[in-house]
Amino acid sequence: MVEPEIKIGSEEAVAEDVHADAGEFVHGTSLWRDAWRRLLKNKLAVFGLVVVVVITIASIIGPTLIKRIFGFTPDYIPTQNIQLVRSFPPFTGLDGKFSWLHPMGTDNAGRDQLARVLQGGQISLFVGIIATLVSLIIGVSYGAISGYVGGRIDNLMMRIVDVLYSLPYVIVVIVLLAMFRSQTPRGQLTLLFIALGSVSWLTMARIVRGQVLSLKNQEFVLAARATGVSAPRIIFRHLVPNTLGPVIVYTTLTIPQIMLSEAFLSFLGLGVQAPLASWGSLAADGAQNIAIFPWQLIFPGVTMALTLFSLNFLGDGLRDALDPQMRTT
């Protein structure tokens, strides 16, 4: 019912591109270039891409840059002119007067909030990316194997996914993190990757399986099989690379979800532990002082929301660009 319209739409898009490329016949429009062009047309997605890149770069080099220019680290606690109250609003120095030194104010101990937020971004993004990689590896392998092998095994594997889907997995993650609480911040961080990664691969597995099912009877797979390529090699060399589009899209949408879960767990005191800090744990600390020092919550909270907002828009834009069939949603 809906398909004809979409087809017309994408043919038009292709025709448009061919027309645009009429001068240079040698370069065909590859899927990726076509998608990139479509992405650039989407203003919101470009906005998302720019914000994500800026925040990532700022988080990576920011703390070092602040150290070079102003001479303090995110953990620096001032020892001179100690006052009872050390948390000051944005653009206020520790003497209570206007100052360019702390554009996001200072926290309870008098530490610079901008540096803390940037450093927190390192941890938040790091957890988001690593845990997403964990879920990516599990999900893609599981889905590809299930789809390629097919038959009863496929049925069983997908029933397992169905059962796991209906579990209240966050509850299980909370129990896991609370029970196995590590004494070291690094240990807790590793636990966090494993816990978050191992519960968020289900949708990825379904998507990849669907793709593999539609690919596995195509000629290039038959050709590979006929020339005696082993099954694991067919799966990971021939089939998985062809599912890249949807995988990239879903990965972009998984990162904000995992970052949100990490923040949620850190807020409850089960995620990132001091002296490490993430946006979630900074916001948790700030939430306790909301009545007196609102900037302690607002800056980490808004930075995080902005990042998630941008990642979601980027993900949506990528989906529209790489997967024109999904455009309506």
Add this chain to the structure above:
Amino acid sequence: MLRFIIRRLLITIPTIIVVISLTWTLIKLAPGNFYSGEKRLPPAIEKNIREKYGLDKPWYQQYGKTMGNILFHFDFGTSLRFEGQSVNTIIRRSLPVSAAVGILAYLLALLVGITVGSIAALKQNSRWDYASMALAMLGISVPNFVLGPILVLIFSLSLYWLPPSRWAGFPSRNLILPVLTLSAIYMAYIARLTRAGMLEVLRSDYIRTARAKGLSEKDVVIKHALRGGLMPVVSYTGPALAFLLTGTVVVERIFALPGLGNYFIQASLNRDEPLIIGIVAFISITLLLMNMLVDIAYAYLDPRVRYQ
């Protein structure tokens, strides 16, 4: 239809057993126990308590007893932390709090989400569409533990309109902020789902037929389009319930509400084993039964599902 229900039940019961077993195993595998906290008990007293709660028995007997009591008697045992209180009592006391906040939040989300989503779909690519979808994206991106304190800051600490926290029975003004905080993200999700579902349906043949036979636009939308367009929202009910539960954990924490989520976090941090297992079991059973009901409702609403 009956076969469908029976098949769903056959999947649901093993799932409940899997969840309880998984939680049980996690707790037993973890190093330390309830008594390994800061205050060390004299060994003789610890031994007595362990005997009282049956913790001195071999693991398969403990497992069998816990599982048997839950499945056959719906009895979750006695809390270690809250002495003398059975887990059932604690659940009975805290469930109304969580349920009140959760159900109100979900109803609010449905009302606002469906309205905004349908209007956005009907006026696709208009300014209203873009604005509401950007707002919905914002709703998905702002974590509830950021939104909650900010709402408190605005409405309680600056404007003095609403109380900032505490449970004051149902209904009360204390519920407004927790419900708003909790429902924001679902409003956003439901608005997006409704818009997507409606856009697809509005293009379909039966809507064209309805328009062609001269029905008013109101009848077309309300009687025909909404029924098909809301299918994604119905199927989202299952996951939404699960997320509502985790959302209540944070919201109850922010607004100091004595609900199930608050007890669950406390129990996890205190290693109050019976209470953890009890709440996990209770939540899973509720969730899975709700999911089953949603699936049955779905099959009932959408004839295409029934014949599969």
